[in-house]
Amino acid sequence: MKIVIAPDSFKECLTAARVAQAIETGFKQILPDAEYIKVPVADGGEGTLQSLVDATGGRLIDVAVTGPMEETVQACFGLLGNGETAVIEMAGASGIERVPADQRNPMISTTRGTGELILSALDQGIKRMIVAIGGSATNDGGAGMMQALGVKLLDADGQELPRGGAALSHLYRIDTGKMDKRLQTIEFIAACDVGNPLTGANGASAVFGPQKGATPEMVEQLDLALRHYASLLQRDLGKDVGQQPGAGAAGGMGAALLAFLDAELKPGIDIVMDAVGLAEKVIGADLVITGEGRIDGQTAQGKTLLGVARIARQFNLPVIALAGSVGSDVEAVYECGIAALFPIVHDAVPLSEALAKGEENLIRAARNLASTLLLLR
Incomplete structure (x- = not known):
């Protein structure tokens, strides 16, 4: 498999590069022989x-x-x-x-x-x-x-x-x-x-x-x-x-x-996607993984995930997103081309704890996602 990992940062927690590395770490525990292409991205704002x-x-x-x-x-x-x-x-x-x-x-x-x-x-x-x-x-x-x-x-x-x-x-x-x-x-x-x-x-x-x-x-x-x-x-x-x-x-x-x-x-978002060459990097991929600190209704209005999904759609590639937290109005994200969305925090914890354990939770969520994909294959 070729898996492209193209996340935004998790604000106040992890840079986009560290998010991409954590996702790769979790996936490799289940799919060690896959090819991983990490592409940290952003929407033109902070980061x-x-x-x-x-x-x-x-x-x-x-x-x-x-x-x-x-x-x-x-x-x-x-x-x-x-x-x-x-x-x-x-x-x-x-x-x-x-x-x-x-x-x-x-x-x-x-x-x-x-x-x-x-x-x-x-x-x-x-x-x-x-x-x-x-x-x-x-x-x-x-x-x-x-x-x-x-x-x-x-x-x-x-x-x-x-x-x-x-x-x-x-x-x-x-x-x-x-x-x-x-x-x-x-x-x-x-x-x-x-x-x-x-x-x-x-x-x-x-x-x-x-x-x-x-x-x-x-x-x-x-x-x-x-x-x-x-x-x-x-x-x-x-x-x-x-x-x-x-x-x-x-x-x-x-x-x-x-x-x-x-x-x-x-x-x-267009500037960033062009600069990092995401379209070229997803050619031949089987799956695109993206992510952001919070995913909600505003995500569909020009945030990073929208840009990643738009490019993946050109190549008929599925996109799965991981999020630090998920808003109640998140349905619009699916209409933009996100096939599935998973929060990485499963317990009700203080924000400070969620931020402190962000990398650990992200690795665990990525591992579980890879396990699910392996079972489906």
């Missing part, structure tokens, strides 16, 4: 960087960068196994988890650190960059990122704008003359799983601002600032991105990637 690095034999590179509130933080980017592709999770440098809840303020938080990660990745001589956007503490339209990359965002006096989304209301001119020339040679792909425009009732400020500490008054001010920003992007760069789907992702980071870097916005 995407690690999954792509693990799946391609790449490496993580640590960098000291500017955090959301201008503090120095340690972040990292990934260099994939081909040596030509870098992966950045903006949340690593500019994420909301970097800022204590009582200090969050999208009026002044900055994406500069994400730009600094990009600069460091450029030093590796890459040709392609995948930027996972989401989980940000910012609402600056990617302004800080672009300033780090050499763009001048000037006020009426010719002075550089200070950090934060509110400062964009004073933007008078955009000067890209000093933007790092290497950016012109890079293919940018942004993992973007939301279709929000930059401004308006469904825009970055209104929808995501409150999650980042914005009051109703702040939301109004930030939205006006981003409207002004969009007008100058169109005037100075000739890029009309304000109402483009995805432009409002990550506090407007989508708009900057579109306008300055000509990025292609794609669903994160």
Whole structure:
């Protein structure tokens, strides 16, 4: 048998690579002679960087960068196994988890650190960059990122704008003359799983601002600032991105990637599946095993399992999923191509215990699944 193991991480418990290893360990206790292909995957959100690095034999590179509130933080980017592709999770440098809840303020938080990660990745001589956007503490339209990359965002006096989304209301001119020339040679792909425009009732400020500490008054001010920003992007760069789907992702980071870097916005799950080459790896397989920390109705709306099942379906392969926990509204998952679903925890235990025994339970569940398959064969 050839068995492809393509799980997501079990959040707060195991990385996708460790999940794949645990499943293989359990299966090998019953089917030691099978061929196992491990492909850690993700949906473009948290864990995407690690999954792509693990799946391609790449490496993580640590960098000291500017955090959301201008503090120095340690972040990292990934260099994939081909040596030509870098992966950045903006949340690593500019994420909301970097800022204590009582200090969050999208009026002044900055994406500069994400730009600094990009600069460091450029030093590796890459040709392609995948930027996972989401989980940000910012609402600056990617302004800080672009300033780090050499763009001048000037006020009426010719002075550089200070950090934060509110400062964009004073933007008078955009000067890209000093933007790092290497950016012109890079293919940018942004993992973007939301279709929000930059401004308006469904825009970055209104929808995501409150999650980042914005009051109703702040939301109004930030939205006006981003409207002004969009007008100058169109005037100075000739890029009309304000109402483009995805432009409002990550506090407007989508708009900057579109306008300055000509990025292609794609669903994160599609980017990951392409990058790890899952379609090629399932050719000739007998079975695909996947898994995730929690599987419920939302899983069918673009999560990892959906992408794995979609590819397996192209080759008429059965997909079995293992889950840390299962929601009551899980029926939709079966309609997406998951043939069977098994929780790995069978007793009512505290979450802390379930997390502590996650690897042990996963190995046991995989062994039992392999035993069942052997009996059926």
